[in-house]
Amino acid sequence: xxxxxxxxxxxxxxxxxxxxxxxxxxxxxxxxxxxxxxxxxxxxxxxxxxxxxxxxxxxxxxxxxxxxxxxxxxxxxxxxxxxxxxxxxxxxxxxxxxxxxxxxxxxxxxxxxxxxxxxxxxxxxxxxxxxxxxxxxxxxxxxxxxxxxxxxxxxxxxxxxxxxxxxxxxxxxxxxxxxxxxxxxxxxxxxxxxxxxxxxxxxxxxxxxxxxxxxxxxxxxxxxxxxxxxxxxxxxxxxxx
Amino acid sequence: xxxxxxxxxxxxxxxxxxxxxxxxxxxxxxxxxxxxxxxxxxxxxxxxxxxxxxxxxxxxxxxxxxxxxxxxxxxxxxxxxxxxxxxxxxxxxxxxxxxxxxxxxxxxxxxxxxxxxxxxxxxxxxxxxxxxxxxxxxxxxxxxxxxxxxxxxxxxxxxxxxxxxxxxxxxxxxxxxxxxxxxxxxxxxxxxxxxxxxxxxxxxxxxxxxxxxxxxxxxxxxxxxxxxxxxxxxxxxxxxxxxxxxxxxxxxxxxxxxxxxx
Numbered sequence: 001x002x003x004x005x006x007x008x009x010x011x012x013x014x015x016x017x018x019x020x021x022x023x024x025x026x027x028x029x030x031x032x033x034x035x036x037x038x039x040x041x042x043x044x045x046x047x048x049x050x051x052x053x054x055x056x057x058x059x060x061x062x063x064x065x066x067x068x069x070x071x072x073x074x075x076x077x078x079x080x081x082x083x084x085x086x087x088x089x090x091x092x093x094x095x096x097x098x099x100x101x102x103x104x105x106x107x108x109x110x111x112x113x114x115x116x117x118x119x120x121x122x123x124x125x126x127x128x129x130x131x132x133x134x135x136x137x138x139x140x141x142x143x144x145x146x147x148x149x150x151x152x153x154x155x156x157x158x159x160x161x162x163x164x165x166x167x168x169x170x171x172x173x174x175x176x177x178x179x180x181x182x183x184x185x186x187x188x189x190x191x192x193x194x195x196x197x198x199x200x201x202x203x204x205x206x207x208x209x210x211x212x213x214x215x216x217x218x219x220x221x222x223x224x225x226x227x228x229x230x231x232x233x234x235x236x237x238x239x240x241x
Numbered sequence: 242x243x244x245x246x247x248x249x250x251x252x253x254x255x256x257x258x259x260x261x262x263x264x265x266x267x268x269x270x271x272x273x274x275x276x277x278x279x280x281x282x283x284x285x286x287x288x289x290x291x292x293x294x295x296x297x298x299x300x301x302x303x304x305x306x307x308x309x310x311x312x313x314x315x316x317x318x319x320x321x322x323x324x325x326x327x328x329x330x331x332x333x334x335x336x337x338x339x340x341x342x343x344x345x346x347x348x349x350x351x352x353x354x355x356x357x358x359x360x361x362x363x364x365x366x367x368x369x370x371x372x373x374x375x376x377x378x379x380x381x382x383x384x385x386x387x388x389x390x391x392x393x394x395x396x397x398x399x400x401x402x403x404x405x406x407x408x409x410x411x412x413x414x415x416x417x418x419x420x421x422x423x424x425x426x427x428x429x430x431x432x433x434x435x436x437x438x439x440x441x442x443x444x445x446x447x448x449x450x451x452x453x454x455x456x457x458x459x460x461x462x463x464x465x466x467x468x469x470x471x472x473x474x475x476x477x478x479x480x481x482x483x484x485x486x487x488x489x490x491x492x493x494x495x496x497x498x499x500x501x502x503x
Contacts, residue, residue, distance in 0.1 A: 055404050078405045084398060088420035088498045097416050098406045123498050143406065 003032035004146040004179030005066030005073070007052060014047070014059035021047065022059065023204040029196075031066075034173060034180045034217060036194035038187070038232065044205045045183040049149050052181060053078055065147065076147040077140030077178075081155055083132035085124040091135055092120035099142045106142075114138040114168060130161035134168070141172060148173065148180040154189055166192045174218040187236065191228035193217050199232075201239050209235035285467045293471040302456060307475060310452040313369065314441045317376030318433060324377065325384020326426065332385060333392020346389075349382030358444045367448040376440050383436070384429050391425030392418075427492050434483060438476070 007029035014022040021044050029035050037045045050056035051063045054071035065073035075098075085094050092107050102110075111117055114134040116127075124132055133153060140148055150169070154162045170193055173180050184190055190197045195217060199209035211231055215224045269287050276286040285293075297303040332339045332346070358375040365371035395418065403413040445454025453472050460468035 050405075053405055054407075055401075075405075075407050080398075080402070080405075082398070084402050086399070086402075086416060086420070088423075089416070097412075098408075100412075125498070125500050 002146070003177045004148075006031045007179060007181070008062075008064040009048070009051065010061045011051070011059055011063075012061040014061075016047075020204050025061075025205055025207075027198070027207070029179060029181065032177050032179055033196055034178075034182070034194040036182045036184055036190035036197045037200060038184055038190050038197060038236070039200040039205075041185060043200055043202075045185075045200065046151055048200075049078075049151050049181060049183050052076070053149055074147070075143050076149045077142075077144040079133075079136050079140045079148065079150045079153045081152045083124070083129075083136040085132055085135060085139075087124050089124075090120065091116065091122050091124065091127070094124065094135060095120075095139055095142055098139055102142065110138045110142050111135075113141065113172065128161075129157055130165060133157065133161075133165055137165075137169065137172070141176070145172075145176040146178050148178050150180060150182045152183055152185070154184070154186070162189075169193060170217045170220075174216070187229050187232040188225075190232050191225045192220065197228075197232055197235075199235050199239055208239040211235060283464075283466050285470060289467060290470045290474055293467040294475060297468065297471055303472070303475065306451065306453045306456045306472075307479065310441055310445065310454065311479070313373055313376070313445075313452065314434075314437050317373045317380065317441065318430075318437045320373070321377045321380035321384055321437070322426075322430065322433065325381040325429070326388050326422075328381070329385040329388025330392055333389040333395075339389070346382045346385050349378065350386065352379075354379045354440055355443070355447070358440075358447055362448045367450075369449075372441070372444045372449060375444055376437055379440055380433055380437055384433065387425050387429040388422065391422045395421055423495050427488070427495065431484070431488055434488070435480065438480060442476075 007027075009025065009027040011022040011025040013020070014025075027048075037048060039045055047056060051059065052065070052070055053076050054063070054065075054069070054073065057071055063070040065076070086097055089097055091111065095107050095110055096102060107120055108117065111120060114137050116131060116134055116138065119127070119131075124135065127135065137153070140150075153169070154165060157165070166189070172178075173193070180193075182189065182193055191213070195213050197209070197211040197213065198207055199211075200206065201208050211228075213224075213228050215221070272287050276284045294303070328342075328346075332342060354375075357378050358372070361371040361375040361378070365374065399417045399421070403417050408416065441452070442454035442457065445452040446458040449455045453476065457469055457472050460466075460472070
């Protein structure tokens with residue numbers, strides 16, 4: 001399977017409500033890279049994700065996905081902070097909402113991939129919080145298994161559920177060789193999934209740390225994770241005035 | 242593979258159905274007792290009224306009267322729902338339209354129904370067009386208000402979802418907007434049906450030469466209580482049948498996804 005697309009961000013200027021958020025901001029993401037964007041709340045991490053998704057276009061500069069302007073590139077697989085399921089559609093309906101032509105077999109495969117086999121006819125309210133996130137992940141993978149944009153996908157979940165989900169996401173990304181951008185404020189999340197971590201702070205936003213995490217996310221050991229977590233936390237402390 | 246949703250419970254619990262029937266029997270029993278006690282020609286017993294219904298169906302005009310009244314009510318209802326829903330969506334989505342026309346809607350809601358009917362009859366003559374227009378003019382502002390409220394309560398999170406997954410306007414309407422409007426549409430339809438019915442009957446009394454309202458006005462001239470009550474009972478039966486055979490099952494089906502409807 002081909003690797004996910006490369007991403008290129010060059011934001012010359014982006015203001016919001018009269019405040020300057022980004023100026024001369026540059027970021028390159030290699031094909032197949034799993035990048036974590038971390039930083040304090042409200043710094044602009046989700047805005048960057050929206051730019052890469054082609055949703056936010058009100059800025060000067062360019063956002064390219066595999067050389068295409070983000071808004072014209074294939075729709076990325078987006079996972080929101082909440083599951084953002086459509087409660088009036090069944091699990092199957094939620095998948096078909098974004099992928100209307102999909103076959104029955106593909107629906108079942110997509111559900112199976114996230115451990116929800118046979119739950120196509122269930123309503124989202126019948127799923128636990130973790131299962132709802134899994135369905136959101138299945139939906140994102142169905143739309144674009146090559147580019148995943150994950151906006152704090154593990155917030156408000158029990159630790160055990162988070163660990164399960166992280167293992168699942170790591171496996172799925174490894175299998176599809178996707179490019180993935182994970183937005184998080186939690187060093188633990190950033191130590192588990194990505195192979196690169198970027199810390200952003202300030203107004204206008206600037207990159208204050210760019211860390212490479214060597215071991216493959218799917219095979220990462222506990223001690224790898226603890227080491228990476230320390231590095232990320234240290235970088236965060238150094239960035240805090 | 243496509244399977245039916247697991248928990249669409251189309252039927253109500255047995256106890257609830259039983260309570261409904263007991264309630265009807267209690268009402269009829271009380272009526273019968275009161276009628277026997279008063280022993281007046283101004284309050285016939287339910288049995289007498291039932292006989293009258295049978296007689297009016299066989300010998301009178303009950304069926305054609307209700308057919309024409311139903312047709313008028315259905316036309317007025319459908320036109321008002323369509324116009325009101327479209328206008329409600331526009332007002333909910335466009336601030337300019339809302340500022341320009343919300344006062345019109347408020348005025349429309351507060352104009353006395355009978356005044357609108359009289360004006361329509363004067364302007365268009367005593368005909369069905371005037372009657373249905375009067376119904377539409379009375380009902381539409383209420384539909385607009387409800388649907389506008391529904392649009393204003395759209396969850397922005399779903400708008401973001403639609404934008405992120407680049408749903409077309411048509412897809413967004415079908416998948417995001419219509420489901421959020423459905424409870425408002427159902428409530429509007431339910432209250433609308435009862436209102437439209439009542440208006441049609443009153444307007445028929447006022448200026449029609451056919452229909453249930455017209456016939457009731459004739460019964461009134463002869464103080465024919467049996468006839469008036471016979472038409473009233475048939476009217477109630479039709480409304481109840483619509484509620485229990487159409488609206489309630491539709492509501493249970495459309496809102497099956499909600500925990501409170503499961």
